[in-house]
Structure formats: C-alpha cells, structure tokens
Amino acid sequence: MQPVRTDTPRAASPSTDDAVRVERDRRLAGWLAQAAGGDARAFEHFYDATVAYAHVLARRLLREADVDDVLAESYFQCWREAARFDASRGSAVTWLLTRVRSRAIDLRRQQQHEATEAAAGGESDEGTLAGLVAQLPGPDELLALAQAGSRLYSALAALSPQERWVLGLAYFRELSHAATAQATGLPLGTVKSLLLRAQQKLRGLMSA
Structure with missing residues (x-):
C-alpha cells in the first residue's frame, strides 16, 4: 500500500512568457x-x-x-x-x-x-474625387520622391514615420505649422517639435 501524501501541491507560478x-x-x-x-x-x-x-x-x-x-x-x-x-x-x-x-x-x-x-x-463622383485629392500623404511619400540609394533617401529613411509625415506636409504640401497640426490632428507644439527634430536629423545626416 502506497503512503498517503500529506504535502500540499504548490500553486503553479506564472510562466516566463506570461511575465514578459x-x-x-x-x-x-x-x-x-x-x-x-x-x-x-x-x-x-x-x-x-x-x-x-x-x-x-x-x-x-x-x-x-x-x-x-x-x-x-x-x-x-x-x-x-x-x-x-x-x-x-x-x-x-x-x-x-x-x-x-x-x-x-x-x-x-x-x-x-x-x-x-x-x-x-464609370467615373468617380465629385465627392469621391475630392476625398482622393484631400488624402494626406503617407509617411513614406518622401522616400518615393527621393532617388533610391541617394544620400537624401538614406537620410529620410532614418527619420521616424511621424517626422517624415509632418515634413512632407510642411515642405511638399507647403502647409503652415497650424495647418499641419489641423491636418494630422497633432498638437501644434508637437508638430513644431517633430519638424525641428526632423530638420536637425537631416542636416546632421546630410553633412556626415
């Protein structure tokens, strides 16, 4: 006859994956x-x-x-x-x-x-066309405009998507800071900070 175990089973501890x-x-x-x-x-x-x-x-x-x-x-x-x-x-x-x-x-x-x-x-109605024209550029639109393999391409690729986005609106759409903030829904201060940081990164990368 096997002896009866009297110890209490330990509660299972969370797995490493769960903890991570x-x-x-x-x-x-x-x-x-x-x-x-x-x-x-x-x-x-x-x-x-x-x-x-x-x-x-x-x-x-x-x-x-x-x-x-x-x-x-x-x-x-x-x-x-x-x-x-x-x-x-x-x-x-x-x-x-x-x-x-x-x-x-x-x-x-x-x-x-x-x-x-x-x-x-058929052709799209005026509302659809207006919507297409008004679409904001994606954050990688600048990359498509720059020649692949160029220094500018490499510099733009080093920016974050947010930085490329506001840079594209400000320079390729020629929007003001306020208009860029309105178009993206970002706070005006954030737009200014992103643009300043993007400009500083580009200058540093292009001069490197």
Whole structure:
C-alpha cells in the first residue's frame, strides 16, 4: 500500500512568457499614457515596440504596396486617440491591431469600389474625387520622391514615420505649422517639435 501524501501541491507560478507579456503590456500602456499628454518621444517608443506586430497583420490583409500607408494612418489614429486607451479592456497591442485591421478593411473596400467603377466604365463622383485629392500623404511619400540609394533617401529613411509625415506636409504640401497640426490632428507644439527634430536629423545626416 502506497503512503498517503500529506504535502500540499504548490500553486503553479506564472510562466516566463506570461511575465514578459505582462511587463510588455505595462510598458506600452505607460507610453500611451505619456503620449496622451503630448509626449511624442513616448509615442515613438510605443511605435518601435509594436510595429512588428502591426506589420505582420497588415501584410496578411493588404498588398505590400499598401502596407506602409495603412500603418502610418493607424499609428496616427493611435496618437490622436491615446487618451482613450483603457488597459482594463485589453492590451495595447490588441488596441493597436484593431485599428490596423479597420484601416486595412476600409482600404480594401475602397479599392474594390474603384475597381468596380473602372470595370463599368464609370467615373468617380465629385465627392469621391475630392476625398482622393484631400488624402494626406503617407509617411513614406518622401522616400518615393527621393532617388533610391541617394544620400537624401538614406537620410529620410532614418527619420521616424511621424517626422517624415509632418515634413512632407510642411515642405511638399507647403502647409503652415497650424495647418499641419489641423491636418494630422497633432498638437501644434508637437508638430513644431517633430519638424525641428526632423530638420536637425537631416542636416546632421546630410553633412556626415
């Protein structure tokens, strides 16, 4: 007869993966809270830590040529809505990916609508044309305008998507600081800081 065990089983400790995930979620939530207060650098940390997740999802839903624009739009939506993030309702990664998915689906529907109109030989109505003209450039539009492999291309590639975005609006759309802030939904002070930092980075990279 086997002896009866009298020791109490130990409670299972959280796995290493769970602990890492909890710490990641805590850190991302903290950066979003800082971004809600206008801290652009905190949002850059959030971007750097999550862009790989967003990129994988976007590539599953979109053509490669559309991925960067959708990601840029999704992150700017996150920047504008950072104050709405509620960690009690889910992780910051899930919150971000929900916006990426929504933007991707919207773009696919738009493309299907345009393809249907083109096949039927119809033309877009004035409202659709106005919407297309008014679309903001993606953060990588500057890269497309610069010759691949050039020093300018390399310098622009070193900027963050937010810096390329405001730089494109200010110099290629020739918008004022106030108009750029209105177009992106960013605070005026943040726009000025992003532009100043982008200009300083470009000068340093181009002179290196």
